[in-house]
Amino acid sequence: MKSDLTIVGFGIIGAMIANTLSDYINDITIIYKYNDKKSASYHSFAWINAFDKSPHYYNKLNLDSMHLWHDLYKNNFVSDSEIKFGGDLRLYENSNKIDNLHKLINSENNHGIKFLEIHKAKNDENNLLLDNFNYAIESEYDGWVDTDALINKIKKKLVTKRNIKFINAEVKNAISKDNNVKYLELDDRHNTKISSEMFLFAAGFQTSKIASMLGIYLPQIISPGIVISSKPTNKVLNKYSSINLISENHIPHIHFRQNQDNQIICGIGSQDDSQFINPKEFTLNLYAELSKYVKQKIKYSGYKYGLRVMPKDGLPIIGLCENSNVYIVMTHSGVTLAPILAQIIKSEIVDKQLVSEIDFYRMKRFYK
Incomplete structure (x- = not known):
């Protein structure tokens, strides 16, 4: 099975990314574990905030995304059933x-x-x-999101699109060649193999495990x-x-x-x-x-x-692996940052424009 883009993970970040990219990419496969009780989105307090987040550029990223949540509410993308503002x-x-x-x-x-x-x-x-x-x-500006309600709302929208396929499974193995993923092997009853032009990993705490199958080290602490x-x-x-x-x-x-x-x-x-x-x-x-x-x-x-995502230095890990077809999204403040990450990834994957705003968060900082 081959697609233009495979997204691994459908928590709040994966859902927001898939929703945005579905308007621009012809064929998207989404791999996720249905009703995963240990996912960060499932057990998160789901607080939209930027309180005392440092350094200043990380604070700004969170604040900009908070304002995007308010815009999404004004534009009726989210309703009172999925979000609550009030400070x-x-x-x-x-x-x-x-x-x-x-x-x-x-x-x-x-x-x-x-x-x-x-x-x-x-x-x-x-x-x-x-x-x-x-x-x-x-x-x-603070608020919170009912992540289950919003994720389900986005899924109901996406399943009606002919260019979206959902697979309820986990990644069992990842096979690569010359820094590129050839295919992912799933743990479903068919041992399905997924090949794709590009792979985006937004699977929360499991992202580092999947990346390690490809020899990619994503340092994180238990949170x-x-x-x-x-x-x-x-x-x-x-x-x-x-x-x-x-x-x-x-x-x-x-x-x-x-x-x-x-x-x-x-x-x-x-x-x-x-x-x-x-x-x-x-x-x-x-x-x-x-x-x-x-x-x-x-x-x-x-x-x-469950286990929350927490990169070792506390900052997000975002961006394309060098000379690879793998894009990584891994962050603790997933609920707050989901809207702005969807915009950034659209710019980088669809428009092919590197976003300098996330240079602080690329993986190369761990390999200096």
Whole structure:
């Protein structure tokens, strides 16, 4: 089976890329594992943000993509069923980070964040128990995406196109010659072999594994992610789309939001691998921490966990492998960056124009 382009991965990044390229490329094959419970898109908090992301060029990339999400909403590509804007409220218990926040707000990395009177923050979100918090900032452009809903919406659109083929499988092996992929061998019952003019790997944490089959080294660190959910409850958040609470408690940084079904979705604001030592115990502790801040009684529903993408230096890996037919997209901030990555990849693959904006993120930085 041969196509003009094969995309491996159909999380939020793969879906947005496929949606954009489907208007320009005649024959696209998409390889993905249906209902993969360990994919980053499945268990992500799905926060659209650029808060304190550095260096400045990475912050700008995130901020530009945040504005694209707002444009997509205005143009009806995404609706209230798939996205929620409203900004983020971040509350601090003590002042040990306030000096750094002043520097951030006064820097070029400021993306619409500002200090807020603490009494106003508490009045705005009066369904929460916030007595212990003394400092507040808000980020006005932030939001979140219902990744499952949006991915399914894009898939329903793409399956109607004659130039798109979906294959529910994983890559078992990759065969190359002279730096180019000859074909991918899949783990389906037919051991299908896929050849293509170009291959784009956007398979989340699995991208580095597939690349290693081709002798391509993509350094990344283990970054576990767990989010818990409550059973549907009454409305908790009045104004903001998400809340970040930074305290001196056992779990010092939690963030949460309320989805369209009025479930509360909660995670932690750090890359803490202790989550994986005993996930069930950790989630119960996280639920107990969340319950401290919500006035009404909330009932625990369950949790999702998996491995998030985290390149070793924390920055995305984007671009065509040198002298190869392989394009790599691998980034931690996949939800935030999905719209701008789709635009960039269209420029590089369809228009054959290298985008200097991503020179910071090309693989060559690991081989100096």
